[in-house]
Amino acid sequence: MGQGVLDVDDNSFESEILKADKPALVDFWAPWCGPCKAIAPVMKELEEAYGDSIVFARCNVDNSPNTPTQYSIRAIPTLILFQDGKVVDQIVGAVPKSHLEGLVKKAL
Amino acid sequence: MPKDLYDVAIIGCGPGGLQAAIHSASKKAKVIVFGKPRNSSLYKAHIANFCCSEKLISGKEMLEAGRKQAESFDAVFLEEDIIETKNENKLFSLFTESGETFTSRTLILSMGVARKKLRVKGEKRLVGRGVSYCVDCDANFYRGLDVAVVGNESAATTGAVTLLSYAKTVYLICRKLMITDTLYEQLRNSQVKVIQDTWVKEIIGTNDVEEVLLKNGETLKVNGIFVELGAKGALELAANLGAIFDAETVSFIETNRKQETNIPGLYAAGDITGQPWQIAKAVGEGCVAGIEATEYAKKLAKS
Secondary structure, eight states: OOSOOEEEOTTTHIIIIITOSSOEEEEEEOTTOHHHHHHHHHHHHHHHHHTTTSEEEEEETTTOOHHHHHTTOOSSSEEEEEETTEEEEEEESSOOHHHHHHHHHHTO | OOSSEEEEEEEOOSHHHHHHHHHHHHTTOOEEEESOGGGSTTTTOEESSSTTOOSOEEHHHHHHHHHHHHHHTTOEEEOOOEEEEEEETTEEEEEETTSOEEEEEEEEEOOOOOOOOOOOBTTTTTBTTTEESOHHHHGGGGTTSEEEEEOSSHHHHHHHHHHTTTOSEEEEEOSSOOOOHHHHHHHHTSSOEEEOSOOEEEEEOSSSOOEEEETTSOEEEOSEEEEOOSSOOHHHHTGGGTOOBOTTTSOSBOOOTTOBOSSTTEEEOSGGGOSOOOHHHHHHHHHHHHHHHHHHHHHHHHO
16 A cells, blocks of 8 residues: 555566456556646555555556557557456546546456 | 746636736736637627626627737737647746747646537547547557548647658548648648548447548548547646646646646646636636736746
């Protein structure tokens, strides 16, 4: 809890996300993307509240091109919820906190 | 120090921006206001509930009067959209749709909120699967592909030109372009295929966008469609400066009672800070933002 949002990349994605012993919510983002910046504090708040039961991570699509391609990402921010290595749900765009919290609660 | 340094720059010429301009310019700040009056939500409205005005006032007339008032205090108006903002060395740089750059010690964001979605069949289902609302964010995913941009104004036009560096073919779908002559020239000299006098009727695709059906009956085979209505808004211009949005909706800029954002020198006023959508609120916040920004700019100038 409160450890902050974990940075993952093409190399660490499998071990940190797909093989995580908890569900994981990954924020695919880039530094030039305004809506990504707007949603970052929401991810941080949710991590503080639910970080014990869910991995909160972000993947910079600029530095890690393979993972976004694998999940057919064509818009950022895209937030994908993984459980046991599989995609459970996904949200595109800077959505309200309640919307994202609803996604998180699905995984609890 | 830039030659033409302003104390207060204001994006948006609705009631919030105008009141900010009046208050800062009357305190002898050097003020510039960007934006197009017809894009204010007030432009087509009639006002019946604004204090001290018994008769129904036309929004258009109110905006014109506000501008004259601000100009009487030497505020400068430029009817152009801002397409990019930067914050470096305690100064804000603003890039206009015509390619000019302006620098200011403070920036007041009062461009309101505008509709971003097309509301056509297929749009919601294909978001993130070819439907995008941000060229700057997503252009890179369309390298070598065919794309369309829809919109009548600066965001769509600059977006289409930007996409030329990534996509194979870029169409710009518009009813009628409402942009500056300079931007129009830039578009005309580019490889963007402009399709005018029509609009999107439906976005078609099984898993990803495959086609866009136009109201004129034409069908475009594209891999993606960028919806860029109006001018660039808060998410594009303010988020890039590091402004914090309200967590509940991620739509409005957070301010304190001085209309300050989390970024020193950056203020917000009017609809952009959240409901209610009322002139009285916009004008009140604009007044505070104008006064506060002027004080901040004067302190900065002395330091």
